[in-house]
Amino acid sequence: MSVLLRTIKVLGLMFISTELFAASQMDLRPGVTEISQDVYDLHTLILWICVVIGAGVFGVMFISMFKHRKSKGAVAANFHDNTTVEVLWTIVPFLILIGMAVPAAKTLIKMEAPADDAEVTIKITGYQWKWNYDYMHDGFSYFSSLATSQDEINNKAPKNKNYLLDVDNPMVIPVGTKVRFLITSADVIHAWWAPDFAVKKDAIPGYINEAWTLVPKVGTYRGQCAELCGKDHGFMPVVVEVKSKEDYAAWIAAKKSEAAEAAAGDSKVWAMDELMAKGEQVYAQCIACHGAAGEGVPAAGFPALKGSAIATGPVAAHIDIVVNGSKVNPAMAAYGAQLSDADLAAVITYERNAWGNNTGDAVQPADVKAARK
Amino acid sequence: MSDDHHDHKPTGIGRWLFSTNHKDIGTMYLWFSFIMLFIGGGMAMIIRAELYQPGMQLIDPDFFNQMTTLHGLIMVFGVIMPAFVGFANWMVPMMIGAPDMALPRMNNMSFWLLPFAFGTLLSTLFMEGSAPNFGWTFYAPLSTTYGPPSTDYFIFGVHLMGISSIMGSINVIVTILNMRAPGMTLMKMPIFVWTWLITAFLLIAVMPVLAGVVTMMLTDRNFGTSFFEAAGGGDPVMFQHVFWFFGHPEVYIMILPSFGIISQIIPTFARKKLFGYSSMVYATASIAILSFIVWAHHMYTVGMPLAGELFFMLATMLIAVPTGVKVFNWVTTMWRGSLTFETPMLFAVAFVILFTIGGFSGLMMSITPVDFQYHDTYFIVAHFHYVLVTGALFAIFAGAYYWLPKWTGNMYNETLGKWHFWISVVSVNVLFFPMHFLGLAGMPRRIPDYALQFSDYNQMASIGGFVFGGIQLLFLYIVIKCIKGGEKASDQVWEGAEGLEFEQLPSPAPFHSFDTPPQVK
Numbered sequence: 001m002s003v004l005l006r007t008i009k010v011l012g013l014m015f016i017s018t019e020l021f022a023a024s025q026m027d028l029r030p031g032v033t034e035i036s037q038d039v040y041d042l043h044t045l046i047l048w049i050c051v052v053i054g055a056g057v058f059g060v061m062f063i064s065m066f067k068h069r070k071s072k073g074a075v076a077a078n079f080h081d082n083t084t085v086e087v088l089w090t091i092v093p094f095l096i097l098i099g100m101a102v103p104a105a106k107t108l109i110k111m112e113a114p115a116d117d118a119e120v121t122i123k124i125t126g127y128q129w130k131w132n133y134d135y136m137h138d139g140f141s142y143f144s145s146l147a148t149s150q151d152e153i154n155n156k157a158p159k160n161k162n163y164l165l166d167v168d169n170p171m172v173i174p175v176g177t178k179v180r181f182l183i184t185s186a187d188v189i190h191a192w193w194a195p196d197f198a199v200k201k202d203a204i205p206g207y208i209n210e211a212w213t214l215v216p217k218v219g220t221y222r223g224q225c226a227e228l229c230g231k232d233h234g235f236m237p238v239v240v241e242v243k244s245k246e247d248y249a250a251w252i253a254a255k256k257s258e259a260a261e262a263a264a265g266d267s268k269v270w271a272m273d274e275l276m277a278k279g280e281q282v283y284a285q286c287i288a289c290h291g292a293a294g295e296g297v298p299a300a301g302f303p304a305l306k307g308s309a310i311a312t313g314p315v316a317a318h319i320d321i322v323v324n325g326s327k328v329n330p331a332m333a334a335y336g337a338q339l340s341d342a343d344l345a346a347v348i349t350y351e352r353n354a355w356g357n358n359t360g361d362a363v364q365p366a367d368v369k370a371a372r373k
Numbered sequence: 374m375s376d377d378h379h380d381h382k383p384t385g386i387g388r389w390l391f392s393t394n395h396k397d398i399g400t401m402y403l404w405f406s407f408i409m410l411f412i413g414g415g416m417a418m419i420i421r422a423e424l425y426q427p428g429m430q431l432i433d434p435d436f437f438n439q440m441t442t443l444h445g446l447i448m449v450f451g452v453i454m455p456a457f458v459g460f461a462n463w464m465v466p467m468m469i470g471a472p473d474m475a476l477p478r479m480n481n482m483s484f485w486l487l488p489f490a491f492g493t494l495l496s497t498l499f500m501e502g503s504a505p506n507f508g509w510t511f512y513a514p515l516s517t518t519y520g521p522p523s524t525d526y527f528i529f530g531v532h533l534m535g536i537s538s539i540m541g542s543i544n545v546i547v548t549i550l551n552m553r554a555p556g557m558t559l560m561k562m563p564i565f566v567w568t569w570l571i572t573a574f575l576l577i578a579v580m581p582v583l584a585g586v587v588t589m590m591l592t593d594r595n596f597g598t599s600f601f602e603a604a605g606g607g608d609p610v611m612f613q614h615v616f617w618f619f620g621h622p623e624v625y626i627m628i629l630p631s632f633g634i635i636s637q638i639i640p641t642f643a644r645k646k647l648f649g650y651s652s653m654v655y656a657t658a659s660i661a662i663l664s665f666i667v668w669a670h671h672m673y674t675v676g677m678p679l680a681g682e683l684f685f686m687l688a689t690m691l692i693a694v695p696t697g698v699k700v701f702n703w704v705t706t707m708w709r710g711s712l713t714f715e716t717p718m719l720f721a722v723a724f725v726i727l728f729t730i731g732g733f734s735g736l737m738m739s740i741t742p743v744d745f746q747y748h749d750t751y752f753i754v755a756h757f758h759y760v761l762v763t764g765a766l767f768a769i770f771a772g773a774y775y776w777l778p779k780w781t782g783n784m785y786n787e788t789l790g791k792w793h794f795w796i797s798v799v800s801v802n803v804l805f806f807p808m809h810f811l812g813l814a815g816m817p818r819r820i821p822d823y824a825l826q827f828s829d830y831n832q833m834a835s836i837g838g839f840v841f842g843g844i845q846l847l848f849l850y851i852v853i854k855c856i857k858g859g860e861k862a863s864d865q866v867w868e869g870a871e872g873l874e875f876e877q878l879p880s881p882a883p884f885h886s887f888d889t890p891p892q893v894k
């Protein structure tokens with residue numbers, strides 16, 4: 001019953017008042033950049049041209065359906081050709097199209113202008129199913145993956161306001177600065193999309209695509225991967241935090257020292273409980289395929305780790321498959337390219353000791369380093 | 374000659390297995406398409422049920438991807454195309470005064486490949502790993518390096534469908550060009566025949582391209598080639614170019630025969646000749662030719678050079694001109710006619726309006742800079758469902774109601790037909806119209822779960838979807854009831870119907886018609 005009422009409400013609102021319907025957006029977002037505003041204006045222009053033409057054509061049709069009914073005594077006329085009319089309705093639409101093409105081409109040329117004058121360059125790499133942001137001139141990079149919990153997705157916990165649009169580490173860019181994105185992929189094709197900037201570009205393995213933006217307003221902007229990229233395509237959001245120039249500089253400095261710390265972690269010897277604690281955090285990246293309790297998704301070809309031959313067998317083989325990827329199953333990527341030695345050592349240790357695997361093996365960063373090819 | 378000789382039919386299962394009769398083969402095509410409509414539609418119901426509210430409720434994301442993939446493949450290759458081939462089989466020989474299709478044994482084979490093709494495709498659902506889960510567009514490398522083992526069965530199925538389509542279209546072309554009754558010049562052919570002739574040429578041109586691209590996938594997957602594998606020097610974007618070089622003409626393959634059906638129906642119920650017959654023919658041909666130079670508008674975001682984006686934008690916009698001509702012609706045909714609104718006409722009128730809405734969103738998407746925002750969102754999903762469901766599928770409904778009396782000799786139940794129409798037309802808009810809003814607001818397509826602000830319209834779409842899906846059972850009932858009996862149809866069936874099939878053949882049309890060709894003035 002409540003569903004029915006709700007539907008009626010939704011339908012009613014749709015036709016009566018779009019103002020009241022602010023919760024659900026109906027139109028394209030104007031976004032925040034000059035380009036996104038241009039795109040929005042272009043969209044609005046063409047939408048209205050279509051609405052006017054549609055009203056004209058359907059209007060004539062409805063008049064005819066109303067007036068020229070047999071039941072009202074209408075007798076069919078006999079015309080079936082008229083060269084003038086036919087030439088006219090070929091040429092007029094053509095002219096309207098030219099009217100649309102000119103502003104469209106202008107906006108396109110503006111969008112596709114090379115971004116050689118950009119002050120910040122970020123390399124975006126798509127992975128199944130997360131983004132890597134590489135601040136090329138500042139010497140650090142990090143992954144950005146979904147922060148929404150599995151409990152929210154599986155309806156075991158209430159859904160947060162930014163459900164599915166929240167990440168652990170957002171991209172950070174400075175306000176009022178031209179930023180260039182170099183977009184590529186490490187596995188399948190993804191598409192990086194920030195609707196409020198009107199930037200959508202495919203991330204393609206073997207290609208480096210270019211896009212740019214200049215955001216005039218501080219804030220957090222959310223989008224999603226737009227190109228089907230496998231099982232968790234719906235779960236790799238794009239979040240961009242636009243900070244003031246000072247905040248941005250502070251953030252860069254903090255990130256740099258964090259990177260230095262991580263490098264130090266790679267060269268020390270870790271205790272078992274440290275490895276397990278860190279490993280559990282890192283394992284968040286593995287849950288999508290191997291499950292929170294190592295149960296995997298066998299039906300979809302993702303093996304369980306709990307009690308598996310690899311996680312309880314020889315350590316070297318386990319390190320090899322995590323660091324260098326599976327030779328038979330491309331879904332198991334080479335995580336050597338994505339994680340630090342310490343992270344890898346921790347997650348392998350965790351997999352070998354969690355869920356009753358209890359091998360007692362502690363893998364050290366040095367072991368991982370040795371296994372890197 | 375006595376009628377019973379005319380109507381001598383083989384009996385038993387052999388009548389269907391070994392059939393060389395265009396009417397029987399047409400019937401099999403149409404039933405095949407109908408069965409596939411319920412299978413593909415069932416998958417759509419699963420998709421809409423999962424999307425009814427945010428969160429994962431019924432299925433897992435990988436199965437969701439299998440559903441969207443198979444739903445698309447089945448609807449395109451298993452429903453729309455076979456239905457049109459079924460119409461062509463039944464109607465083309467009767468409309469041009471031929472006794473049968475020109476190549477009846479090939480006709481049999483092109484039908485009987487289909488159950489095997491789709492049997493192969495559907496069998497992947499029961500295979501270890503996963504059924505194809507990379508979308509009906511099967512972009513590499515998701516479908517090659519990362520595809521499940523069942524992908525090879527999918528490739529084999531696509532090859533079978535391609536062979537079937539190519540043989541079917543050769544048959545249509547040969548029949549139309551060689552077997553027209555004396556006096557029926559090309560420019561006297563019914564528009565449905567014209568649109569199918571052009572469609573058949575498109576099929577012959579592009580099905581081999583599809584076969585080529587899946588073969589490249591096959592060798593990439595199994596024989597160590599790297600056509601689409603960047604690490605081996607290949608190019609994943611080339612896959613998209615080759616696929617859409619097939620794919621764009623393919624979408625016109627699915628709509629041109631609809632234009633033909635609608636152009637037969639509107640004049641009948643307006644009791645007035647089709648306005649601008651020759652411009653209709655030229656417009657159809659222009660659309661077909663343009664379809665070969667617009668493919669990359671499906672892939673504006675791959676990072677093409679500016680010149681490429683501009684070219685494909687302008688070429689795509691041009692398609693609006695001949696399409697507009699067609700719509701104007703239909704409206705002008707109705708203008709000052711003597712209109713009645715039996716079920717076929719209702720579906721035809723809905724086709725003109727709703728297909729045009731799909732055309733408008735298509736025009737919006739042709740504009741490259743704006744398409745960057747629309748691309749891969751629900752706006753696209755709304756667009757192609759408007760042209761394929763309220764376009765192609767509505768034309769199929771219209772054609773079925775229009776010709777069923779000629780095929781069976783019985784009128785369908787008009788009251789039920791109208792119920793079918795009205796419930797369909799309302800629910801289909803509740804289903805697909807909100808998808809425009811979802812896409813504009815930023816919901817990507819092919820996602821099994823979505824952010825909270827998309828909840829209302831998804832729920833609405835799902836409710837529309839369940840009603841639209843359910844009401845098609847009524848259509849099934851109407852068709853079966855019509856085959857079993859009902860008010861007898863006259864030979865002309867409809868007051869305003871013209872053409873050889875209505876003027877010179879009884880209802881139901883005899884098993885063998887036009888053993889001696891009629892004279893066309």
